Amino acid sequence: MIMKCVNELCSARSKLQSLGRMVGALLFLGLLTACAQNPVTGGRDFVMLSxxxxxxxxxxxxxxxxxxxxxxxxxxxxxxxxxxxxxxxxxxxxxxxxxxxxxxxxxxxxxxxxxxxxxxxxxxxxxxxxxxxxxxxxxxxxxxxxxxxxxVRQASAAQAANLGYTIGAILVPELRAAPSQQLFNVLGGALLSGxxxxxxxxxxxxxxxxxxxxxxxxxxxxxxxxxxxxxxxxxxxxxxxxxxxxxxxxxxxxxxxxxxxxxxxxxxxxxxxxxxxxxxxxxxxxxxxIQGMVFGDSEAQGIRSGNKFFHRDMRFALTFPENWHIENNPDSLIAIAPGGHAVIQMGASDLNRRQTPAEFIEDRLKISRLQDGQVVRSNGLEGYTGLTTMQGRQVRVTVMYLRDKAFIFVGGARESRQFVEFDKDVLETARSLQELAPEQYHLARAHTIEVVTVGPDDTYEKWARESPITNSPESQLRLLNGDYPDGQLVPGTLAKRIRGGSE
Incomplete structure (x- = not known):
């Protein structure tokens, strides 16, 4: 059995060596036929696209x-x-x-x-x-x-790297194995990274x-x-x-x-x-x-303001734990605890059936049973929450209903021993969900750039205190004006500051 494996290995190695020469020849022929004049240098570039x-x-x-x-x-x-x-x-x-x-x-x-x-x-x-x-x-x-x-040159290089693997995979079945594919991917990636x-x-x-x-x-x-x-x-x-x-x-x-x-x-x-x-x-x-240009979040994606989030189109408001970093992505909100010790992710999905939040979790999220499951009622809304395990880690899953949507919260700690410490933050975030009333719509307006003439008493420290920017406002104002990290405003010149949407 051992000798059979050795013989197969030697045979495969011989095939690979022959293949290497064949692929090299094919790629060389491709190089000859796929070179085009560089519009900048006048030299010849390897391109496979007209x-x-x-x-x-x-x-x-x-x-x-x-x-x-x-x-x-x-x-x-x-x-x-x-x-x-x-x-x-x-x-x-x-x-x-x-x-x-x-x-x-x-x-x-x-x-x-x-x-x-x-x-x-x-x-x-x-x-x-x-x-x-x-x-x-x-x-x-x-x-x-x-x-x-x-x-085009990068695409051509990628095609060439892929060509080598494709030919090899057809002629030598051993190349279809995952390790060989990874090797070719690495070689192709190295070519492109340069x-x-x-x-x-x-x-x-x-x-x-x-x-x-x-x-x-x-x-x-x-x-x-x-x-x-x-x-x-x-x-x-x-x-x-x-x-x-x-x-x-x-x-x-x-x-x-x-x-x-x-x-x-x-x-x-x-x-x-x-x-x-x-x-x-x-x-x-x-x-x-750029006077009046939107800065930061757009109204269509919702507005972050400190640890709060407001969305006018979807008419909801949410409060995250203090000092957590909030990322506003097209399809979800992600909040990260200081030091990255815990995370909360929230998404929303249309309701299509008349079912309880617990039934939604089982039907749509495919979670058959939550530990310590319980009904949640907060701010006139109803939901359901409980614990489950994902990728070996304990997480809390909460679903809250607001009008015709289910808001889905999933949160947990990076270290298992910290789960209890952060679990209350995960649940309280879900419980903070509430409908945005018409008189609160101004809170969901986008921040904008305001270009002003700097006055004699203006400083970045003063502007930061007045700014709607909640994350390092002084540093961000300096960045906006090319004065980072410690430049100062110059009276009589134009400078940018940020105007809050509710102003």
Whole structure:
């Protein structure tokens, strides 16, 4: 039996070696037939998609992205970003494409591009920019990704890595085993991970060139990186305090440490295209354009205010434990205890049958029996709660009915020994659910950006005391104005502060 296994192993190894040579030859032939001229460098790139296919990717996924994030409902702002983007694109290496620039209604700090000229920036990122030049730098960077065909090149590399595995899986059944698949995935992933750093740097180099050719200082690219680095530093510190993972912006500052020097070099090189004496900054014009822009949560997704949450469309209010971090996701609310020691997740689902909350748990959640199950009555609402085990951990499940919806709460502690300590917080959060009365609708209005002239007595400390921002308001106000971590307001200049929805 042992010799049989050894012989099979040797046979498989021989097949793999032969396969390796075959796959290598096939991939080499693919390389010869899939090389296309790089629009930027004029050199040859490995791509497996034609320009027509590239454009089709953008057409296909653009509606899905818009549906997922939503357009920011400000036609004037959308037109402003489109016009600025078109000027930058006209100076690019692929000026024959029709570019579309879209402001997404998302508080997330991000910008990205689809192949084919579809470019997106969130209102979340726009809130932290302080000039038209900085906005141009972000758009120029994303145009750089399109002109250098970064998305297509990555897709081609992924296809090549997948091709190697697919051929192998067909010819050698042993490759279909999970460990072999993982190996090929790792190799494919390593191939792709190397692209990220160089592509981001190339996009910054191209963006700086397009800035210069359009009348802006290339330095704006570095200014934007500074804005994003400050935001990342703040967000990472907040995440550490709350015991949760930090997911940063996708840009070049998140990669290897020597990028700062290389970034300075590529931006400096773009100065030869610039008229530095007459370069446009556009600070006042930009700030005027974002006056009144929504900051943070939108009314459609509900508003966080301290440890409270208000949703006008769904007409409910909720109170979480003090000092817990609240994440407002499209399909759920998640509250995380300080240090990450416990978590509560809440979602809502339509009611379709006339059944009790206990029956709903069994029928819809497929939990046949809860330990210590009991009826919950609070704020005129009825529900049911009890304990169960999920992935080896004890959790509390509570369902509360409000009109035609079931609000589902699931919560527990990271460590089993802490469950009793946090269980009361989980239950009290569910019990806090209540209907939002018409006279409370103002509590569910979005916060907005207010651009004001700084007065002689204005300070960040004073603005923080008056701010509706509940999480580190002083630091967030400094971030908004490019003064993080310890800059001060300058009387007579324009600055951004946040106006509460109920004001």
């Amino acid at each position: 320009e027509n296919q590239e454009l089709e990717i953008g057409r296909q996924y653009h509606p899905q992205l818009v549906e997922q994030y939503g357009l920011y409902p400000d036609e004037a702002l959308q037109a402003y970003v489109q016009e600025l983007g078109e000027r930058l694109a006209a100076a690019s290496h692929r000026d024959h494409l029709v570019y579309r620039f879209t402001v997404l209604d998302s508080p997330v700090i991000n910008a990205f591009a689809l192949p084919g000229g579809y470019i997106y920036i969130t209102r979340g990122l726009m809130a932290y920019l302080n000039s038209e030049a900085e906005l141009a730098a972000v758009l120029g960077h994303e145009i750089g990704h399109v002109t250098a065909r970064h998305g 692209y990220g750093r160089e592509h981001e740097l190339e996009a910054d180099r191209l963006g700086a060139e397009y800035l210069a050719r359009t009348g802006y200082k290339p330095q704006a690219m570095i200014d934007v990186i500074g804005v994003l680095k400050d935001q990342a530093t703040f967000a990472e510190a907040e995440a550490q305090k709350q015991g949760r993972d930090y997911q940063g912006y996708h840009g070049i500052f998140a990669t290897h440490p020597d990028n700062d020097t290389r970034l300075q070099q590529v931006v400096l090189a773009a100065n030869r295209y610039a008229n530095l004496d007459n370069a446009r900054v556009g600070r006042e014009d930009y700030l005027r354009r």
